[in-house]
Amino acid sequence: MTSAEVRDPELPGRLLITERDALIPLLRQRPDTDFARPVGACPGWSVRDVLAHCSAALLRVVESRFEEGVFSPEANDRDIAERAEWTNARVVDELERGMTDAGPVIAAAGGVFDGIALGEWVHAGDVREAWGEPGAYAGAGLPYALTLLAAVTRERGHVPLHADLDDVDEPVRLGDVSGTRTPARFIGDAATLVRLYSGRTTAGASYELAGVKETELNIFG
Structure with missing residues (x-):
């Protein structure tokens, strides 16, 4: 497989949709206790924290909310804190929406947000690894x-x-x-x-x- 010289604007969206179809059913079948497990790749974060970070990042893209300092460690912590009282199901719902709707926005951005789609896919691997699931950093995507x-x-x-x-x-x-x-x-x-x-x-x-x-x-x- 060789890398193409011309950007494929639809690629980030395809990656997100493919991962959505694999990850969301997995998340919905896990008990709430599993969302509290620590994620080794993200020290200090639980599975829930990783998912909250992912859903918040995608919704910022979808809604074009990019205030100063966005995506900084401090902003990531604030995003997680804002969702602290949410149910796990609500976090998953927001993540599903983001993975569904972000593709066209990323496609139109000319490459600026392509790395976000890749980061979301990597974080899905972090969750699988935290749960001992097969296919971390692999799978259909x-x-x-x-x-x-x-x-x-x-x-x-x-x-x-x-x-x-x-x-x-x-x-x-x-x-x-x-x-x-x-x-x-x-x-x-x-x-x-x-x-x-x-x-x-x-x-x-x-x-x-x-x-x-x-x-x-x-x-x-």
């Missing part, structure tokens, strides 16, 4: 997520990397694809690649990385 990851890293001029993935037929080219810099190399599975780019733990994973440090790949740090 993975092909869309990899293509979006390639596009986001390309737009940001990120360090170039050539990834040969054990579970994907074609290699993925990420970051600066101008050819002016020699690309780093990754060999391993796709979920581990996502973990590296999102700053998640790769403990226990088997992979090879050459030409770049793990910390240099994190796009959310």
